[in-house]
Amino acid sequence: MIFNPFSFFFQNLFNKKIFLDCPSNWQIHFSDSASPAMEGIVNFHNHIMIVLSFIAFFVSWLLITCILSYSDDNISKSTKFTHSNELEIVWTSIPALILLFLATPSFTLLYSMDELIEPVINFKIIGHQWYWGYELSDYSTCVTGDNNIQYNCYMMVLEGLPENRKGYFRLLETNRRVLFPVKTHLRLYITAADVLHSWTVPSFGLKVDACPGRLNLINLFIKRIGLFFGQCSEICGVNHGFMPISVMGVDVVQYNSYIISKVNWIK
Ligand SMILES: [Cu+2]
Known part of the structure; x- marks a missing residue:
């Protein structure tokens, strides 16, 4: 497990130590498994x-x-x-x-x-040239208005990183992280808006093609808290190498408080 001692930001985020699962220099072995x-x-x-x-x-x-x-x-x-x-x-x-x-x-x-397990949460992941979009519509029936949680994750260039760049990973950081709850059965629907992409996170053992006009379905069960990185793995154009994935596996309680803060619930 790769632990970055400089990652004060991640440690303080939930007042907890968070391990990092990112590639290291000259790495020849697998990433630590998280699923x-x-x-x-x-x-x-x-x-x-x-x-x-x-x-x-x-x-x-x-x-x-x-x-x-x-x-x-x-x-x-x-x-x-x-x-x-x-x-x-x-x-x-x-x-x-x-x-x-x-x-x-x-x-x-x-x-x-491929085993079908009744998921608790469904995520939709959409590949674009050249960023990943995420949609969470499980809560659309219990909220007011159109409150699908929807956001796009773009790669952060060095200039976009905070002044003290320690603990950040070049070409792997996105402007916001995807939050997935750990120890929960998730189902991911993966598709693309334009050309073929592939949503890949080595620590999860996942590599799912994102095809336009088609929903690819995969189950995910994250076993531990962590920050996981991945990259698009299907040549998709000039910026193919610059559409990383950064996923944060968080406690269910933390995840729920995030959702509660994001959604306007029907009173
Ligand atoms: Cu690509």
């Missing part, structure tokens, strides 16, 4: 890497042994193996079995992500 889906992905990756190491080791050993043992000098030895049916069966069935062995956890993970 069951991402935990599954990381575990599956580790599982595959073990199998992969054994295969790589075995194939290299086989290759080197073949090169060293079977040369023009001892052709009598190698001719025993040419057009060998037994060998063909073995080297076809073993990889097939390995693939089967890997397919089971892979499909389990894939379908567990």
Whole structure:
């Protein structure tokens, strides 16, 4: 988990320490997982890497042994193996079995992500050239007038950041953060207004294409409080690299107080 000691702003926001999940320099590993889906992905990756190491080791050993043992000098030895049916069966069935062995956890993970769980809150996320728009219309029936919570998140350029830039992340900060409650089943509807985009937050294990004229649906369950960053992951034009996503996972109580402050409730 990446913790930025300079992030006074985030620490003070709710008078709580908030961990940061942003990419670090030369990072080669995954972001820390914040959702069951991402935990599954990381575990599956580790599982595959073990199998992969054994295969790589075995194939290299086989290759080197073949090169060293079977040369023009001892052709009598190698001719025993040419057009060998037994060998063909073995080297076809073993990889097939390995693939089967890997397919089971892979499909389990894939379908567990698609599981339909009755959501508590629905969010609509709209990709634009080049910013993300968010809509929350769950409360439209219990408020006065047209009170959908709706806002757009634009990237903050360095000039837009406060004087003391410590704790801010270049090309990842947006003018406002999306607030998601933690430990709550959320459903995200993702679409685009113009061209293809992709709403991606590595810590959640989410990467959902935003297609114009189509609503893509995904469930999200955030397990811990934090500040999560992501970027558009579908080439969408010149400013594709400048439409980041910053999501804040907050307590349900904090989230509710935010909603109460935003909405004009029917008295
Ligand atoms: Cu893009």
